[in-house]
Amino acid sequence: MKRPFDKRLLCAAASAASLSVALAQPAHAQDNQPQPAAEAVTQGGLEDIVVTARKRAESVQNIPVAVTALSEALIQRQDLTSIEKVAARTPNLNVGRSSNGSGAQLTMRGIGSSSTSIGIEQSVAVVVDGVYYGQGRIINEGFFDLxxxxxxxxxxxxxxxxxxxxxxxxxxxxxxxxxxxxxxxxSYEFKSEQAQVELIGSLPLSDTLGVRLAVRGSKMWGGYYRNDSPARNYYTTADFATATQHTALPAADEQPGEKELLGRLTLKWDGGEGITNTLKVSGDYSKTNNSSWNYVMYECANGVSSLNGSIACGNGFTSHQNNFPADIAATFPFAGKNGALYNRYKSWQATNTLVYDLDDLSVTNVTNYNWNNNRWACACDFQSSDVGTFATENSSWHAFSNEFRVLTQFDSPINLMAGVLYQKTKRKFDQFVTFAAVPMAGGIVAGPDNPAAGANRYVASTKASITDGETIAGFGQVTWKVVPTVELAAGVRYTHETKDSFFSQPYVNAAFQGIFVEGRRIEAKQSFNNWSPEVSLTWKPVEDILVYGAYKTAYKSGGFSNGGIDSALSADPLSDLTFDPEKARGFEGGIKTTLADRQLRLNLGVYSYAYKDLQVDFFNSPIFAFQTLTADARTKGVEVEFEFAPHAVPGLNIHGSLNYTRARYTSFPLAPCYAGQTPAQGCNLAFNSAIGAYTRQDLGGKPLSVAPDWTGAFGVSYDTALGNGLKVGVNADVRYSDSYLVSGFGNPYSHQSAYATLDAGIRVGAEDDRWQVALIGKNLTNRQYINGGVDGPSTGSGTGTPTGVHADQLGFGALPRTVMLQLSTQF
Known part of the structure; x- marks a missing residue:
C-alpha cells in the first residue's frame, strides 16, 4: 500500500533546513568561496567550454569533433546524475534500460548495440575519468559531483x-x-517518493595534497511504474502425472523502489615541477524490487496479452509481473527472499592518474581496476501468467587497464601524441531458469541417494560461462600546422585482442533435454587484430570560425555470447555463440562559429559512415538459440546547433539543435524474420520444408533499431539578481524525436510514434551560492516512449506462414513525469 508522502516531505524539508543552517555557520571567511569551474570561463556573452576530446585541453569550438558539452553548472541545475538522464535531454542519443543481457541499449545517430547479449560491448562507449567502460551495466552507476x-x-x-x-x-x-x-x-522526488542526501567535502590537507569526499544515499518509498497483476497459480509436475499448484503473489505494486548508496574519495597530490597524481576510489550499491520494472507491453495482436487475455496492451507506465512462488524460491539459486523479484548491483573502482608536465612534453599514465556484480530474479515472460517463466542470474565483471601516453607541446609546426593501452578482463556468468509444468527433478525428493535433486528440484536448465579477455593497443597522432590557420592531423590505433571463452549448460531437466544440451562445453579462442586510421583538416580563416573535415574509422572486437543457449536443434552451436568484429569508416565535416561579439554560437555538421558487420542480437525461437548476427549499415545526416547569450540581457541563454539522421541497413540479405511475420510481410526467403515455413527476410534499405530521422531540442534559461543578496533562475527545455521502429528486424508493430518531452526548473538562492532552493521537473508532458525492446517470450506464432500472428511487443520504457524539490548549501 502506498504510504502518504506528506510526512516524509516534511522530514526531508526539515533535514534540509537543519543541514543548511549547520553548513551556513561562519566557520570560514567570506573569501573562501567555491571557485569557478576551470572549463567554464566567461568571455563575452558565452562561456568558452574546454573539453578533452583529443586527450588535451582545448576549446570545444577549436576541434574537428562534434561534441555536446555539459558544464558543471548545467549538470547540477538539471540533475543530470545518470546516463539515462543525460540521454533524456540530448537529441540523437537514446538509452534503454533492460533487465538481462548487457543491461542497456545505448544508441547514437541510429547506431547502437542490442541489449539481449551480455557478451556485446556497447558501440557507444562510456568513459569515466579517462577510463573505458564498455559494459551496458554502467547505466546502473550513479554519477554525481561531476x-x-x-x-x-x-x-x-x-x-x-x-x-x-x-x-x-x-x-x-x-x-x-x-x-x-x-x-x-x-532532494525529494514526488512521483517515486524518493529522498536523497548528498554531501561533499573538499579541502587542502597541505600545500601539496588535497582531498575530496563525496557521498550520496537515496531511498524510494514509491516508484515510477505501477505493477498491476493479481496473484497467479503456477504448476509443476511430478513425472508429468501429478500437478502441484503454487501461488505466485504480485510483485511490488510500485517499482523500482530503489535503494542506493555511493561514494567517492579523491586524493590529489601536487609534487611540484609539473608532477601531479590523482587517486579516485569509488563504490556503488543499489537494489530495486524488480529487474524488469520498466518493461511495457505496448502492442499486442489482439489488443490484449497473448499470455493473459485479461491484460490490455498500451502505454501507461504499467507492468504486469509476479514474484516467484515462495516455496519454489526457497530452494532456487539466487531467488529473492520469499520469492521477491529484485536487481542488486554492486561495484567499486580505483583510478590513478599520474601527470608529468614539462615545458615541451606532457606524460600521462592512467591505471584502473573496476569490478561489478549484478544479480537479479525476474518474471522473464515480463507479463505474468499461469504458464510463466522465472529466472535468476549472477554475473561479475573484472577489468584492469593501464594507459600510458606522451604529448609534445613544442613551439613548432609539428607535435606528436603516442600511447599504449593494456587491458585484462574477466566475465563470469551463471543463470538458472524454470518453466511452468517443469517436472520436480523426476519427482524425486533430495536424499542420500540423490543429493542434487533438491537443489535442482524446480530448475529447467542452468547456464555457466566465462570469458577471459586481453587487449593491447598502440595509438599515435601527428599534428602539423601547415600555416598558422591550417592544421593537419593524422593518427592510427592498432588493436590486438584475444578472448578465451566457454559456455555450458551444467544441468538440464530431463523433460527439456530434447531442446537444451546438458553438460556440453563449447569453447572459443578468438583473436582479433585491427588498424584504425584517422585524418582531419581544420582551417581558421578568422579567430572565431573553424572549418573542418575528417576521415575516421573505428573498430569493435567480436566476441562471445555468454548468455546464449546450446540448443539441441542448432546445427552449429559455436556459431550461435560467437560473432565477428564491427567496423566503421566514413567522413565528417562542418563549421563552428562564435559570432556577434561572442554572443552567438552557431555550428553545422554533416556526416556519413558505413558500418560493416554491425552486431545485432536476435532470439531464434524455432531453435531456442540466441544469435548475434552481423549486417552492413550506413548512417548519415546533418546537425545544426546554436546558443545565444546576449550582452543586453545578462543571464539569458537560448539554445537549441536540429538533427536529421538516416540510419539504414545496406546489406542484410538473410535477416531472420520477426516473430509471426508472414510471407506477405516479407518473410519469404529460406523455406524450411521440415517446419513448412519461411525463416528469412531481406532487410536491405530498412531502418535500424531506435533510429528516428528527425530529432531536436530548444531551451531557454535565465538567471538574475533579485536584490537583498538573492538571485532567481528559471529554465525550460523541449526535446523532440521523430517516430522510429524499436525492433532491429523491421517489425512494424514495434513502432514508436513521434514525441516531445518538456523539462523545466525554477530556483531561488543567495547570490554567493551559500544556499538554494530548486524545483526540477522532467518529462512534464508525461510522455511514455520506448528506447528498446524485445518480442514477448512465448508469444507470436506461425512465423513464415500465411497464418502468422505477431508477438506481443515489450519495450524498455522511459521515466514518467518527475518533480524534485532540492535544497542545497555550499561554502
Whole structure:
C-alpha cells in the first residue's frame, strides 16, 4: 500500500533546513568561496567550454569533433546524475534500460548495440575519468559531483579505449580545489517518493595534497511504474502425472523502489615541477524490487496479452509481473527472499592518474581496476501468467587497464601524441531458469541417494560461462600546422585482442533435454587484430570560425555470447555463440562559429559512415538459440546547433539543435524474420520444408533499431539578481524525436510514434551560492516512449506462414513525469 508522502516531505524539508543552517555557520571567511569551474570561463556573452576530446585541453569550438558539452553548472541545475538522464535531454542519443543481457541499449545517430547479449560491448562507449567502460551495466552507476560531461558523436577510435564505433559519453568527476569547499544537498522526488542526501567535502590537507569526499544515499518509498497483476497459480509436475499448484503473489505494486548508496574519495597530490597524481576510489550499491520494472507491453495482436487475455496492451507506465512462488524460491539459486523479484548491483573502482608536465612534453599514465556484480530474479515472460517463466542470474565483471601516453607541446609546426593501452578482463556468468509444468527433478525428493535433486528440484536448465579477455593497443597522432590557420592531423590505433571463452549448460531437466544440451562445453579462442586510421583538416580563416573535415574509422572486437543457449536443434552451436568484429569508416565535416561579439554560437555538421558487420542480437525461437548476427549499415545526416547569450540581457541563454539522421541497413540479405511475420510481410526467403515455413527476410534499405530521422531540442534559461543578496533562475527545455521502429528486424508493430518531452526548473538562492532552493521537473508532458525492446517470450506464432500472428511487443520504457524539490548549501 502506498504510504502518504506528506510526512516524509516534511522530514526531508526539515533535514534540509537543519543541514543548511549547520553548513551556513561562519566557520570560514567570506573569501573562501567555491571557485569557478576551470572549463567554464566567461568571455563575452558565452562561456568558452574546454573539453578533452583529443586527450588535451582545448576549446570545444577549436576541434574537428562534434561534441555536446555539459558544464558543471548545467549538470547540477538539471540533475543530470545518470546516463539515462543525460540521454533524456540530448537529441540523437537514446538509452534503454533492460533487465538481462548487457543491461542497456545505448544508441547514437541510429547506431547502437542490442541489449539481449551480455557478451556485446556497447558501440557507444562510456568513459569515466579517462577510463573505458564498455559494459551496458554502467547505466546502473550513479554519477554525481561531476565537473563536466562530453558527448562525442560518431566513431572515436583514436583517443578512447578500444570500442567506440558510434560515439563516446565521457564523464569527468570533480577534483579537490585549492580552497576548502563544502556542499550539502537534500532532494525529494514526488512521483517515486524518493529522498536523497548528498554531501561533499573538499579541502587542502597541505600545500601539496588535497582531498575530496563525496557521498550520496537515496531511498524510494514509491516508484515510477505501477505493477498491476493479481496473484497467479503456477504448476509443476511430478513425472508429468501429478500437478502441484503454487501461488505466485504480485510483485511490488510500485517499482523500482530503489535503494542506493555511493561514494567517492579523491586524493590529489601536487609534487611540484609539473608532477601531479590523482587517486579516485569509488563504490556503488543499489537494489530495486524488480529487474524488469520498466518493461511495457505496448502492442499486442489482439489488443490484449497473448499470455493473459485479461491484460490490455498500451502505454501507461504499467507492468504486469509476479514474484516467484515462495516455496519454489526457497530452494532456487539466487531467488529473492520469499520469492521477491529484485536487481542488486554492486561495484567499486580505483583510478590513478599520474601527470608529468614539462615545458615541451606532457606524460600521462592512467591505471584502473573496476569490478561489478549484478544479480537479479525476474518474471522473464515480463507479463505474468499461469504458464510463466522465472529466472535468476549472477554475473561479475573484472577489468584492469593501464594507459600510458606522451604529448609534445613544442613551439613548432609539428607535435606528436603516442600511447599504449593494456587491458585484462574477466566475465563470469551463471543463470538458472524454470518453466511452468517443469517436472520436480523426476519427482524425486533430495536424499542420500540423490543429493542434487533438491537443489535442482524446480530448475529447467542452468547456464555457466566465462570469458577471459586481453587487449593491447598502440595509438599515435601527428599534428602539423601547415600555416598558422591550417592544421593537419593524422593518427592510427592498432588493436590486438584475444578472448578465451566457454559456455555450458551444467544441468538440464530431463523433460527439456530434447531442446537444451546438458553438460556440453563449447569453447572459443578468438583473436582479433585491427588498424584504425584517422585524418582531419581544420582551417581558421578568422579567430572565431573553424572549418573542418575528417576521415575516421573505428573498430569493435567480436566476441562471445555468454548468455546464449546450446540448443539441441542448432546445427552449429559455436556459431550461435560467437560473432565477428564491427567496423566503421566514413567522413565528417562542418563549421563552428562564435559570432556577434561572442554572443552567438552557431555550428553545422554533416556526416556519413558505413558500418560493416554491425552486431545485432536476435532470439531464434524455432531453435531456442540466441544469435548475434552481423549486417552492413550506413548512417548519415546533418546537425545544426546554436546558443545565444546576449550582452543586453545578462543571464539569458537560448539554445537549441536540429538533427536529421538516416540510419539504414545496406546489406542484410538473410535477416531472420520477426516473430509471426508472414510471407506477405516479407518473410519469404529460406523455406524450411521440415517446419513448412519461411525463416528469412531481406532487410536491405530498412531502418535500424531506435533510429528516428528527425530529432531536436530548444531551451531557454535565465538567471538574475533579485536584490537583498538573492538571485532567481528559471529554465525550460523541449526535446523532440521523430517516430522510429524499436525492433532491429523491421517489425512494424514495434513502432514508436513521434514525441516531445518538456523539462523545466525554477530556483531561488543567495547570490554567493551559500544556499538554494530548486524545483526540477522532467518529462512534464508525461510522455511514455520506448528506447528498446524485445518480442514477448512465448508469444507470436506461425512465423513464415500465411497464418502468422505477431508477438506481443515489450519495450524498455522511459521515466514518467518527475518533480524534485532540492535544497542545497555550499561554502
Amino acid at each position: 565537473a563536466r560531461v562530453e558527448i562525442l558523436k560518431g566513431p572515436q577510435a583514436l583517443f578512447f579505449g578500444k570500442n567506440a564505433t558510434a560515439g563516446v559519453i565521457s564523464l569527468t568527476t570533480a577534483d579537490p580545489g585549492d580552497t576548502p569547499e563544502y556542499k550539502g544537498r537534500v
